[in-house]
Amino acid sequence: MNASALVPLVPLAAAVFLAALVTALLAVPPIRAFAVRVGAVQEGGGRHGRGRRRHRGAVPNVGGLALLAAFLVAVAVGAALAPAAWLDDRGPLFAILLGGVLMTLVGLLDDLWDLPVAMRLAVQTVAAGILVANDVSIAFVTNYFAVGPFAAWAGDGTFVFFGETAAAILTILWVVGFTNAFNFIDGVDGLSSGVAAIGSLSLLAVAVQVDGRAAAVLLLAALAGAATGFLRHNAGPATIFMGDAGAYLLGYVLAAASVLGALKVTAAVTIATPVLILGVPVVNITQVTLRRLRRGANPAHANNDHLHDLLRARGRSERGVVLTLWAATLLLGIAGMLLASTPPAATAATVALAVLATGGASALRWAEVRAAERAAERAASAGAVAVAPPEDRPRR
Numbered sequence: 495m496n497a498s499a500l501v502p503l504v505p506l507a508a509a510v511f512l513a514a515l516v517t518a519l520l521a522v523p524p525i526r527a528f529a530v531r532v533g534a535v536q537e538g539g540g541r542h543g544r545g546r547r548r549h550r551g552a553v554p555n556v557g558g559l560a561l562l563a564a565f566l567v568a569v570a571v572g573a574a575l576a577p578a579a580w581l582d583d584r585g586p587l588f589a590i591l592l593g594g595v596l597m598t599l600v601g602l603l604d605d606l607w608d609l610p611v612a613m614r615l616a617v618q619t620v621a622a623g624i625l626v627a628n629d630v631s632i633a634f635v636t637n638y639f640a641v642g643p644f645a646a647w648a649g650d651g652t653f654v655f656f657g658e659t660a661a662a663i664l665t666i667l668w669v670v671g672f673t674n675a676f677n678f679i680d681g682v683d684g685l686s687s688g689v690a691a692i693g694s695l696s697l698l699a700v701a702v703q704v705d706g707r708a709a710a711v712l713l714l715a716a717l718a719g720a721a722t723g724f725l726r727h728n729a730g731p732a733t734i735f736m737g738d739a740g741a742y743l744l745g746y747v748l749a750a751a752s753v754l755g756a757l758k759v760t761a762a763v764t765i766a767t768p769v770l771i772l773g774v775p776v777v778n779i780t781q782v783t784l785r786r787l788r789r790g791a792n793p794a795h796a797n798n799d800h801l802h803d804l805l806r807a808r809g810r811s812e813r814g815v816v817l818t819l820w821a822a823t824l825l826l827g828i829a830g831m832l833l834a835s836t837p838p839a840a841t842a843a844t845v846a847l848a849v850l851a852t853g854g855a856s857a858l859r860w861a862e863v864r865a866a867e868r869a870a871e872r873a874a875s876a877g878a879v880a881v882a883p884p885e886d887r888p889r890r
Contacts, residue, residue, distance in 0.1 A: 506579070514567065515564075522726075522733075522734055525559050534606060536735060562743055573712070585628045586709060597621050601740070601743070605739055618674075623666065672745055675779035682812055683812065690744040695848045696828075696848070697830075699841065699843075731863060774822055774826065827848070
């Protein structure tokens with residue numbers, strides 16, 4: 495069934511994005527209040543593996559619950575607005591939703607009680623296996639040697655197809671690997687939520703080009719809206735962290751949606767475009783792993799050696815680090831859209847929306863912080879005048 499013939503995907507994506515955005519904005523305050531009440535907070539300045547947590551004070555770390563709520567509400571809204579559009583993709587769609595809930599749950603348990611690494615990897619593998627069991631897998635890649643000087647021995651095929659076992663292994667490695675890669679960049683206020691918003695919108699621009707990608711469009715629009723709404727509260731200094739629960743959800747859905755939608759749009763898109771668009775987390779986990787292996791450390795043990803830590807060590811402020819890595823994500827998103835032959839107008843619109851979404855959400859938070867600082871300064875000034883001795887007070 496031709497989904498785009500049934501419903502215009504762009505207006506539907508806009509409705510889903512807004513539903514997720516509003517839900518996230520509304521969900522964070524009560525979840526934050528509940529977390530403070532029950533003590534579900536992360537203390538700043540303490541040890542974290544072989545590194546140290548950089549933030550100050552106790553910050554609620556169960557923001558993944560708000561992200562999950564916004565994501566599920568938005569998907570439900572999209573499915574209700576255009577039920578016929580998802581008929582062909584019901585199995586994969588429900589598989590990704592189920593896997594996302596499972597990832598959020600294991601992340602939440604880890605946020606609260608620090609689960610063993612082996613247990614987390616086992617659950618992540620099960621969540622990735624749910625995708626494979628429902629035909630969400632990397633079944634082929636582009637044969638890049640089919641043209642040029644290697645064509646003589648590369649064969650005539652445009653694609654290289656995998657057997658079921660190889661496809662399953664490759665899919666699980668991609669989903670589990672990227673989920674943890676995304677979790678690795680969640681080290682500066684607002685960084686990961688902004689990267690998720692920009693990456694989702696870039697993949698959305700690729701997926702929306704082709705008929706039959708309604709499920710991927712729905713998932714990516716919901717994820718982008720949820721990440722943007724959460725960023726309003728997560729931009730530095732954050733009032734809430736997404737925790738492993740939120741990072742696992744965002745990473746898992748990004749990886750799964752790229753397999754479901756953008757991976758199969760054109761010959762050039764397979765593998766290359768999603769990896770390019772999601773390049774910041776991929777580069778970060780690669781350099782972190784190589785650094786730790788080179789000095790004989792366990793790559794799974796936390797340390798302050800991520801891209802954001804390296805930028806901070808070079809004198810960048812936290813806000814400067816965030817803006818630098820957001821800009822890198824946006825540039826990689828543009829490159830990925832160009833590789834997928836996205837029309838210039840769609841590319842420009844996506845860039846504008848990404849800048850407006852991340853810039854607007856973070857600016858609202860920064861303005862709120864500045865207003866609170868001015869209020870505190872006025873209160874301190876008034877207090878100083880009130881307690882000043884008579885001889886120091888202005889004479890009338």
